[in-house]
Amino acid sequence: AQSVTQLDSQVPVFEEAPVELRCNYSSSVSVYLFWYVQYPNQGLQLLLKYLSGSTLVESINGFEAEFNKSQTSFHLRKPSVHISDTAEYFCATARSGNTGKLIFGQGTTLQVKP
Amino acid sequence: GAGVSQTPSNKVTEKGKYVELRCDPISGHTALYWYRQSLGQGPEFLIYFQGTGAADDSGLPNDRFFAVRPEGSVSTLKIQRTERGDSAVYLCASSLKGGTLAEQFFGPGTRLTVL
Numbered sequence A: 001a002q003s004v005t006q007l008d009s010q011v012p013v014f015e016e017a018p019v020e021l022r023c024n025y026s027s028s029v030s031v032y033l034f035w036y037v038q039y040p041n042q043g044l045q046l047l048l049k050y051l052s053g054s055t056l057v058e059s060i061n062g063f064e065a066e067f068n069k070s071q072t073s074f075h076l077r078k079p080s081v082h083i084s085d086t087a088e089y090f091c092a093t094a095r096s097g098n099t100g101k102l103i104f105g106q107g108t109t110l111q112v113k114p
Numbered sequence B: 001g002a003g004v005s006q007t008p009s010n011k012v013t014e015k016g017k018y019v020e021l022r023c024d025p026i027s028g029h030t031a032l033y034w035y036r037q038s039l040g041q042g043p044e045f046l047i048y049f050q051g052t053g054a055a056d057d058s059g060l061p062n063d064r065f066f067a068v069r070p071e072g073s074v075s076t077l078k079i080q081r082t083e084r085g086d087s088a089v090y091l092c093a094s095s096l097k098g099g100t101l102a103e104q105f106f107g108p109g110t111r112l113t114v115l
Helices: none
Strands: A003-006 A010-014 A019-021 A023-026 A031-038 A045-050 A056-058 A064-068 A073-078 A087-095 A108-113 B005-007 B010-013 B019-024 B031-037 B044-050 B053-056 B065-068 B075-079 B088-095 B110-114
Touching: A003 A087, A010 A019, A019 A108, A023 A031, A023 A087, A031 A064, A031 A073, A045 A056, A045 A064, A045 A073, A073 A087, B005 B088, B010 B019, B019 B088, B019 B110, B031 B075, B044 B065, B044 B075, B075 B088
Parallel strands: A010 A108, B010 B110
Antiparallel strands: A003 A023, A019 A073, A023 A073, A031 A045, A031 A087, A056 A064, A064 A073, A087 A108, B005 B019, B019 B075, B031 B044, B031 B088, B044 B053, B065 B075, B088 B110
């Protein structure tokens, strides 16, 4: 069975500092991996995704994640965070060739402090 | 805007009552998903519609939960004999054609509280 583990429930960080939000997945078959973000009082939004090809994927607002098959990880990183990055971040997986149903981790709250 | 909308935004009910939660997907999206998000947890898949039919209902927790999408657009999630454990945010998402490659767009959710 598929599962996703987000190792940190809360990550406090100062503005302009780097950040890494950790995500590990388990699956016996090929998977696709996603990061979703939920800003305060807003719905979930897709941040970035890995489907195939380059193992390093980037978002338009400076986040990146690297698919590491040997470590079954898909950690999310940003070299310098802004106050506006404060949000809940969810890692998710889906089986290739499936209906598209997503299996989510528990979420990580990123708190950016001035 | 033309995003996914859900009504009501909040629903408070008493244990044992029946509730209906509505989802309006993005126009033209054939795939519709329901998820449930309990406090402090990530969303949990409930059911997936492709058009009018439920293609995957493996996430429905028991027979008190039922969902319909009679015309392939609006969907209603129905919960009978509500229990306190049903309290959660119910999320709806739609995508253009379903499947893993199609991006899912999420609505703001309905917060259900069962007293």
